Amino acid sequence: MNTARSGGELVVAQLEKHGVTTAFCVPGESYLEVLDALHDSPIRLVVCRHEGGAAYMADADARLTGGVGVCLVTRGPGASNALVALHTAWQGRVPLLLFVGLIPRGERDREAFQEFDLARTFGASAKSVLTIDRADRIPELLAQAFLIARSGRPGPVVVGLPEDMLRDAVEVGDGEPFPLPRTAIGAEQANSVADLIADARRPLVVLGGSPWEPGAAALIRQWAENWELPVVTDFRHQDLLDNESASYAGYLGFGRDEEAARALADADVVIAVGTPLGDVASDGWSLVRPDAAVVSVLPDPEGHAAIHRPRYRFLATPAAFAGAMAATSPPDERPWAARTRELRERFEWYRTPQPVGDRLDLGIAMAELQKRLPADTVVTFGAGNHALWAQRYLSYRTYPAQLAPRNGSMGYGVPAAVAAAIRHPRRRVVSVAGDGCFLMNGQEFATAVAEGAAPVILVVSNGMYGTIRQHQALRHPGRESGTRLVNPDFAAYARAFGGHGELVEETGQVGPALDRAFAAGLPAIVELRIDGARIAPETTLDDLRE
Structure with a gap:
């Protein structure tokens, strides 16, 4: 005999049934019943500071575990903020469930407060978009959602949860996970x-x-x-x-x-x-x-x-x-x-940094970082020219070890590093971020502090959107426009949240700063303040002008 449970309780019960151990959220009143059910659940709920950061964390967690990432957000503005991560998961082929709390069913089609059309908004960036209007169908539809996210080409699925449906009490059993279709090569x-x-x-x-x-x-x-x-x-x-x-x-x-x-x-x-x-x-x-x-x-x-x-x-x-x-x-x-x-020898040459004479040589800095990274280190980064150094000079020894967006989405690296440090607290987690990329989701540094996670984030600070500046120098030389940045003191930013902060301005300072950051046992930021002319490992803006 089944006991009557609310829609919110059923949602959480299905997450547990499908092996979910961690979920990421920004809370909203539209799914209070789910939040209440999570209070007594063994699922670890990570409270984030922005829905984009929360969904990026779910994406990173899925890549690390091989399972399905789970993120919960509220309707309207909350769901809109998460859209960037849905596109990232789609182009990265990452299985992800985005739960969106919705307005009550009886208020639809009246432009109610925060009313939101899930299918029209997410249809192009998700494998499936569904809204659960009956609480007794939660086990069935969530089993389908998990299967869709994982089967064939993996990808994100969006699940709408009307606020009043989550309060409905029904008697229904839990759904069983569907087995994945098996493929074989004879x-x-x-x-x-x-x-x-x-x-x-x-x-x-x-x-x-x-x-x-x-x-x-x-x-x-x-x-x-x-x-x-x-x-x-x-x-x-x-x-x-x-x-x-x-x-x-x-x-x-x-x-x-x-x-x-x-x-x-x-x-x-x-x-x-x-x-x-x-x-x-x-x-x-x-x-x-x-x-x-x-x-x-x-x-x-x-x-x-x-x-x-x-x-x-x-x-x-x-x-x-x-x-x-x-x-x-x-x-x-x-x-x-x-x-x-021959190709292997060439790669060995390519990944070995050669001094370029900068006061702070990023290639040599990456070599110093590599010396301190165990074979199972997780490295994250977002989008921008700063990633060129992390790609070229760091070694990736195990799978999974590299978390980075295939769609060029800035702001991914920091939340991905936080999620990795939560999932694998004994593995070293490093993020290499540009100053522009970091501040798109730098607020999730607070999530790392709150969760006791300790990623080390290197911020390459050159005061510009470097990739766009590079394109400008090539196509519109001498006409810089819209690319200059004014930055905070990133080391002080880390300390303000209760983390560890380091400022590095010379190559010789890199090793000791990294040692202190890794030894701190806190989330840390190491700001690498470089010459703004250095746009790539072997290229400066002057080179492009010439």
Whole structure:
């Protein structure tokens, strides 16, 4: 016999049933019944300072756990603030549930206070948008929502919760999680790919997308090294292969080494696992040769942006493909092996910083940081030129270890670091932020203090929106407009919240400042105040003008 429960209690019971252990929120009166039910729940509720930051944290938590991230916000302004993270989760292929408290059902279509059309607002950035009008259907519809978020191409699902529905008391049992559809690659299919590679001269493996898991990453490494295949990773997926692997040859996308792009352009066989080889990886779909044999491995039939006609198209997860290929045996002759070694040597050169003579040399600063990072460190960053140093000079050894937005969303790095430090308090968590990127969600530093989390955030401070300034220098030289910033003292900002703060203005100060920050046991900010002329590791604004 079921006991009558409110809609709010049912929502929380389903979260527990589906294995949710942490949820992120900004509270609202529209879902008070859910908040009340969470009071007695084992689910850890992380109270954030902005809905965008809360949803970014849910995105980061999903990437770290391989589960579904959960965020709760209120209607109207609250839901609107979370939209940026929905777009980030969509383009990052991250499973996420965004719960939105709504106006009472009887007040719809009257432009009531904070009335909000979920489907019209979120329809283009979510896999599904649904509103639960009957409390007795909560178990059924939330089981569907979890399945939709995780199956095929993972992504965000938006769930509307009318305020009065959450107060309804009904007698209904909990829903059981749906099993994920299983995919497989047969031995015959794996051997077809093996034969294709064996006949190649310049094969290349490209890793990216989702859903990945640590076991799949380990199997891919085993296969690649056994076959001596060169592997590059898609934009913001550098952690899919241990960067110390003899097969790892770098990454594609913004900030890449041109030799990695050349490897894709020269490849006669391209094995794309989890990634549709989109515009960022392939320079607007131009790098892949028309006569290249493409093997495409994607978990969804749509294959968004997969415009390269594949020789083989497998509807499978990376784990299924990795397991099948790890069981294949390489040929005795591997003519591409020498090229793999050349690409690896080139990558080693590319990721080794060379002094550029700046008072505070960011390349050397990254080398100092790398010395202090264990193999399981989590690194986060948002969008902007500051990310070029974190991508190029830091090493990603385990999966997952890199949390960064594929859609170029500024403000992601700080909340992602807070979520990572909450989820993994014993792992070192570092965020590299630009001054513009940091202050888009810097308020979530308060969440870190409140939760006892201790990420270390390096703020690259140059007083400008550097990426846009770079484009201006190239297209409109001598006409700076709309890119200058006035910054606070970021070290003092950290101390004002109860954290640890450091100001660094010279290269020699970097190591000691990092040691103090890591030893503090508090959330910390290390401001790296650099010359505003330095726009990229090897480029200044003067270089662009010339």
